[in-house]
Amino acid sequence: MSEGLPIVRTVGQLRDFVMHQRAAGKRIGLVPTMGALHHGHLSLVDAVAEKADCVIVSIFVNPTQFGENEDLAAYPRDEQADVAKLSATNTALVYAPTVNEMYPDGDATVVHVGGISSRHEGAHRPGHFEGVATVVTKLLLQCLPDIAIFGEKDFQQLAVIRQFVRDLSVPVEIIGGPIIREPDGLAASSRNVYLTEKERKVAAQFNLILKKLVETVKAGTSIHQAEQSAKNALLQAGFLAVDYVSVVNPVDLEPVTTFEQSARVIAVARIGKVRLLDNMSIEVP
Numbered sequence: 606m607s608e609g610l611p612i613v614r615t616v617g618q619l620r621d622f623v624m625h626q627r628a629a630g631k632r633i634g635l636v637p638t639m640g641a642l643h644h645g646h647l648s649l650v651d652a653v654a655e656k657a658d659c660v661i662v663s664i665f666v667n668p669t670q671f672g673e674n675e676d677l678a679a680y681p682r683d684e685q686a687d688v689a690k691l692s693a694t695n696t697a698l699v700y701a702p703t704v705n706e707m708y709p710d711g712d713a714t715v716v717h718v719g720g721i722s723s724r725h726e727g728a729h730r731p732g733h734f735e736g737v738a739t740v741v742t743k744l745l746l747q748c749l750p751d752i753a754i755f756g757e758k759d760f761q762q763l764a765v766i767r768q769f770v771r772d773l774s775v776p777v778e779i780i781g782g783p784i785i786r787e788p789d790g791l792a793a794s795s796r797n798v799y800l801t802e803k804e805r806k807v808a809a810q811f812n813l814i815l816k817k818l819v820e821t822v823k824a825g826t827s828i829h830q831a832e833q834s835a836k837n838a839l840l841q842a843g844f845l846a847v848d849y850v851s852v853v854n855p856v857d858l859e860p861v862t863t864f865e866q867s868a869r870v871i872a873v874a875r876i877g878k879v880r881l882l883d884n885m886s887i888e889v890p
């Protein structure tokens with residue numbers, strides 16, 4: 606362990622730390638991240654610190670959740686800056702394992718979550734949710750926290766995690782943290798650094814277009830028409846492509862065609878090298 610905020614890199618060190626904290630009666634909270642931390646991540650630390658006495662933040666760029674043509678090699682990494690940011694929070698320990706610690710030689714087990722993983726992000730990024738479910742299962746079993754938090758920014762990911770935690774009876778409470786946005790409304794993301802200045806301006810339209818969809822659905826426009834209008838508006842605003850804009854049931858993420866109960870619009874649009882994700886709730890008035 607280094608001076609200041611301790612960092613551990615092995616399951617054994619993590620377990621030792623957790624065992625001592627638990628023996629002291631502490632409730633353990635875990636915040637899984639891939640680093641390149643921003644205020645969205647830090648909000649999760651603050652939120653879980655309200656429900657746990659000892660907050661552990663994991664930093665691990667998980668190779669198995671990246672597709673072959675995705676940005677694994679280019680993904681922003683700056684552990685020193687991350688640890689400096691976490692030092693100003695209630696974080697008690699950083700767990701930053703190596704790829705070999707997480708996937709030792711001979712590793713052969715994956716966690717596949719049926720149903721909810723197949724649509725939306727699952728359809729556009731084959732294998733992505735297997736990578737996510739596998740690494741989150743490993744992190745939960747390595748740390749055995751009482752509570753773990755995930756951002757609503759990745760709304761489908763949160764739903765997939767809730768599903769396997771329930772299915773596998775993993776003894777942990779899962780909570781979601783609200784989406785943290787930049788002043789112009791763009792959801793904070795580690796990948797926003799890939800945007801050029803011009804693309805960044807276009808990106809700011811994303812949440813405005815989704816807000817408009819929410820208002821029109823509430824005002825009685827058909828869901829199909831509202832989705833189409835949002836897709837057109839995104840392309841007109843300068844996005845290169847729209848992977849999906851879909852109004853869904855917020856629990857199982859099945860598309861809904863009529864607005865009878867609270868729903869969620871989830872969307873992905875591409876600009877430059879980036880796929881931007883966003884989502885919003887559509888509450889019944």
Ligand code: AMP
Nearest residue numbers: 638639645755756758759783784785793
């Ligand atoms: P990542 O490092 O991108 O894997 O994200 C780690 C955690 O932070 C995930 O649970 C994300 O959903 C969450 N997160 C990322 N961006 C935001 C944001 N803008 N607001 C809230 N949570 C976020």
